Amino acid sequence: MKKITIIGGGIIGMTLAVYLDHTQYEVTVIDHLxxxxxxxxxxxxxPWLSKRRNKKWYRLAQDGAAFFGKLVQDLALDQTIYAPSGTLILRPEGELLNLAELAETRKETAPEIGTIRLLTRLETKQALPLLKPQPSLSISGGGRLDGRAYLLHLKKIAQKKNVKFIEGSAVIQQQSDGWQIKVNExxxxxxxxxxxxxPGIEQLLAPLGYQVDVRPQKGQLLSFATPFHTDNWPVAMLAGEGDLIPFADGTILLGATHENNAKWDLTPTEEAKLQLTAGISDFLQDPNSLFSMPLSYRVGTRAYTSDFAPFFGDVSGQGTLFAASGxxxxxxxxxxFIGYLIAQSLNSHMHHASHFSQYSKPMTDYITHSVDLT
Ligand SMILES: Cc1cc2nc3c(=O)[nH]c(=O)nc-3n(C[C@H](O)[C@H](O)[C@H](O)COP(=O)(O)OP(=O)(O)OC[C@H]3O[C@@H](n4cnc5c(N)ncnc54)[C@H](O)[C@@H]3O)c2cc1C
Incomplete structure (x- = not known):
């Protein structure tokens, strides 16, 4: 049996780990958490109302959203992990009309959008009672995913499939017949x-002579523990950085920040709290009823590329080194969806670039040799 090591047990790495064919591969996941x-x-x-012009990115995001139907079934995700809660989009009225038209056009290739409806001021408040009466656009196919709950669930599935987990920081060395990975001792x-x-991919691939176009970006979310009955509340997408994400247990998340100069810093900050609460106050009926609830932070580091598009695929061109980030x-x-595509390619031994090219630019646009290794 061939050995596959996955460095990075985030959403891509863990989805890849469970979708790999475990009769062909012995799988290990390493993560320093x-x-x-x-x-x-x-x-x-x-993703359907995004105005980004990158068509490959949109196709990936659209197919990624559609993939949730299969994901929920394959992995038996319950509503505490993923819920098709619907999305409310809050914008000035004129803008909502344009967005409704765009949604109808996008629905032609993405029926998962579901029902598209302009809501009256009162209907918006009835749908999400924390809000002031205001017009909104409702997209019934939108959903919410709890990243942490997803990973915990996938780890249990992976352990049943004999995937090994190692906690520690990995360093890679190339060998003539494969890879040696040093983790702990x-x-x-x-x-x-x-x-x-x-974003850790840059440091990992540097010793192999690769330069990666990726940079870290800090993101902070506020998490309020509320006694509200949030079971059927949709997610609200506000203009700017603030989104309101209610979970069935009363937890309400508000986020997120996009901090380009904070690099790897993971400290929760008062500035983030002020920025996020100020961004949403105007949309709420009684901001204090939310802001007075017990608060905690979630902080993480996103990976960005210069053209804001993800990259994924076979770096080696030989089916021995795969990468995905950005x-x-x-x-x-x-x-x-990216984790699934890589797993499919490994399971079927179809590693050539065309397997991924409808969704991603060539790997060499993001990963280049910085030194001549010959
Ligand atoms: C606050 C916040 C809010 C967000 N909101 C949304 C949202 O609403 N919708 C949405 O679609 N996306 C959202 N995102 C973005 C989304 O979370 C990320 O794009 C996605 O989770 C990235 O997944 P990944 O698997 O590529 O990386 P990660 O989840 O970062 O996983 C990478 C893993 O690699 C590990 N690692 C790195 N280097 C090493 C090493 N040398 N050795 C061992 N392990 C290593 C790290 O510990 C980490 O666990 C949000 C992100 C943040 C931070």
């Missing part, structure tokens, strides 16, 4: 290596 974006995030799966040999380490702010939407 620091700064992970997935467990800090609680996300909105609703252990050395592990692997035939195939998958590096799904978020998911930015939409990784909960695209990450599971």
């Amino acid at each position: 620091t700064g992970q974006a997935t467990s800090a995030s609680a996300g909105i799966i609703s 252990q050395r592990i040999f692997s035939d195939i290596l998958c590096v799904t380490a978020g 998911l930015g702010s939409s990784g909960l939407t695209t990450g599971p």
Whole structure:
């Protein structure tokens, strides 16, 4: 049996680990559990109204959102992990009309959008009682995913499939017949290596002579523990950085920040709290009824590329070194699908670039040799 090591047990790495064919591969996941974006995030799966012009990115995000139907079934995700809660979009009235038109157009290739409806001021408040009466656009197919709960669930599935987990920081060395990975004081040999380490990918691939176009970005979310009956509340996407994400147990998340200069810092800050609460106050009926609730922070580091698009695929061109990163702010939407695509490619031994090219630019746009290794 061939050995596969996955460095990085975030949303890509863990989805990949469970979808690999365990009759063909012996799988190990290594993670140092620091700064992970997935467990800090609680996300909105609703990419259809994005105005980004990158068509490959949109196709990936659209197919990533559609993939949730299969994911929920394959992995038996319950509503504490993923819920098709619907999305409310809050914007000035004129903008909502344009967005409703865009949604109808996008529905032609993405029926998962579901029902698209402009809500009156009163209907909006009835749908999400924390809000002031205001017009909104309701997209019934939108959903929310709790990144941390997703990973815990997948770890249980993976353990049943004999996937091994090692906690520690990995360093890679190339060998003539494969890879040697040093973690803690252990050395592990692997035939195939998958590096799904978020922004940590740069440091991991540097000793192999690769330069990676990726940078870290700090994200902070506020988590309020409330006694509200949030069971059927949709997610609300506000203009700017504030999204309101209610979970069935009364937890309400507010986020997230996009801090480009904070690099790897993971400290919760008062500035983030002020920025996020100020961003949402105008939309709420009684801001204090939320802001006075017990508060905690979730902080993580996202990975960004210069063109804001993710990259994934076979770096080696030989089916021995795979990489995926750069998911930015939409990784909960695209990450599971990327993990699945890589697993499919490994399971079927179809590693050539065309397997991924409809969703991603060539790897060489993001990963280049910095030194001549010959
Ligand atoms: C606050 C916040 C809110 C967000 N909200 C949303 C949202 O609403 N919708 C959405 O779609 N996306 C959202 N995102 C983005 C999304 O969470 C990320 O894009 C996605 O989780 C990235 O997944 P990943 O698997 O690539 O990386 P990660 O989840 O970061 O996993 C990478 C893993 O690699 C490990 N690692 C790195 N280097 C090493 C090493 N040398 N050795 C061992 N392990 C290593 C790290 O510990 C980490 O666990 C949000 C992100 C944040 C931070």
